[in-house]
Amino acid sequence: MSLWEYANPVKFLSLSERALPWLWGGAALCLVIGLGWGFFLTPDDFRQGSTVKIIYLHVPAAFLAINAWFMMLVASLIWIIRRHHVSALAARAAAPVGVVMTLIALVTGAIWGQPMWGTWWAWDPRLTSFLILFLFYLGYVALWEAIEDPDSAADLTSILCLVGTVFAVLSRYAVNFWNQGLHQGASLSLDKEENVADVFYQPLLVSIGGFVLLFLALVLYRTGTEIRVRRTRALIAREERASGLSPEVRDA
Amino acid sequence: MELTVSDLTVARGGVPILAGVQFVLAPGRALVLRGPNGSGKTTLLRTVAGLQPAMAGTVAGAEERIAYAAHADGLKAALTVAENLAFWASVFGGASIEPALDAFDLRALAGRRAGHLSAGQKRRLGLARLMVTGREIWVLDEPTVSLDVASVAMFADAVRGHLAGGGMALIATHIDLGLEADVLDVTPFRALAWDVAGSDEAFL
């Protein structure tokens, strides 16, 4: 039994229908625990006070904003190489979720930045990179919407995703070169010294887990919707051809 | 070498239109495609010309041998008739444009801008382009649109000359060109719902 079997839309639908309740439930549980623990049961930071608690929204959203794009990249590659429709539709389904995550990261960052740095926005490399990522997401979503033929749209957006990834990485380095930042170092790195303290770290991991589950649930759900739309289209086309009416006649 | 189309399924927007199309076009022969509007003649020609991938089946002997002409002639209004032709001649390897100018009676118009030509004259220029390509297989989609009777005869002569020189022609048209040509009606190849899978069928 290979993983590729789930590239079959029907198989994928039945799997996702079984998995979705668990994902929604797990996401809700992790978010309640992670956010509740983080907001109410951790001490205030000695420098940042209680403003630090926005970290439980900000970091998971930022984490997903990047990883959603990464997932779209992988899905696009699978579409280009193996031409599995589910893969292309999953990339399409993930994009708006990525947009929202990027937006959450930007907005919570601004709200956090105001008391800490005394400004809502600074052209700091990290902030700027996220803004650029946001633009890439918008372009990707807009291209999907603009093209009627679904297979062409999948091809074009996949190539845009590949090219966009290269340029997004390039922009990241360009922006670093262009301005040194205010933003603190990575909150989550394998290097223990750099990390946030353990009291904040554990609830943070739980809320990241919750965000990831939420993301998976949303993507599976939206992919299911996209598959059903295509199914409807296929059924209508079959119906019309069975009744001897070609699509051109219908259009005219 | 002949052009062999076997078991070809062509699709538009992921929906198969024609399936199981078969024919062989030998040097010196012309094949006229017939069928009502929307029956898939244009899609078939675009697939044979390599502009569109086939959904199934093969087209053999088409590589780098096809000169394609469709409804749009690809003319530049700001260039003269001679410049338009000379451009395509050099793209396709630098044939002389003189025979083409004569065959389609364009010599008097050679210095005129293509934008100032009438619809029929533009069409003649678009067809004259075929002669400067030096390609053996002409794939023509409704070549006689907006041509008058005399121009149609002119075009038929050009095709005859091309065939006599060992060329081939695949033509979708509604009118009788007076050519010695085989006729292929595409209606029987209409893709039916149950025997061909469109790209959307994966979802059923």
Place this chain on the structure above:
Amino acid sequence: MRALLIRDLRLALRAGGGFGLGLAFFLIVVVLVPFSVGPSSELLSRIAAGVLWLGALLACLLSLDRLLAVDWEDGALDLLATSPLPLEGVVAVKAVAHWITTGLPLVLAAPVLGVLLNLPGPGYGPLVISLALGTPALSMIGAFGAALTVGIKRGGLLLSLLVLPLYVPTLIFGAEVARRGAQGLDTSTPMLLLAGITCAVLALMPFAAAAVLRVNLR
């Protein structure tokens, strides 16, 4: 391919506006900037390099939607795709023609407009060199965007949305060269990075552009 380049240049000359439009837009941007930020020559000389780069970028963007759309509409792109020319070559030549008709005039006009914005003396050389190095990348990236949106009616706005984020690295390094030059600093690092981006874009982008064009042609 040379025939295609000559044809595109001739068309740009004859159709009028080919050479002039981007240049006129560049001039307008540069003239409007002092009206919007105030006439202080000290402020203007500080932002001149950046404004000139931004103006050049926008002028380049302005003409992109006609880059392939004209040939698409009159069917010439179909005919070129069935011709012996590789589609990669066709796109690259189109980008080169776009650069000659849009980018090159901008490079040549930039020092003149620099005078209007009080660009400091040492900044002229780096400005011209950075534009000469960077604008070919802008044209080639733009050709990719044009190939993506060629089949879409009223795709102009979408084209801008797709292309602008792709322009970011080129703009950052290009404007950095011009800015450092204007301040009399060393420009070699951003200059090398800019040249690297342009080389990579020119080498790889034609393949991506031809791939999307093939999808759009079918």
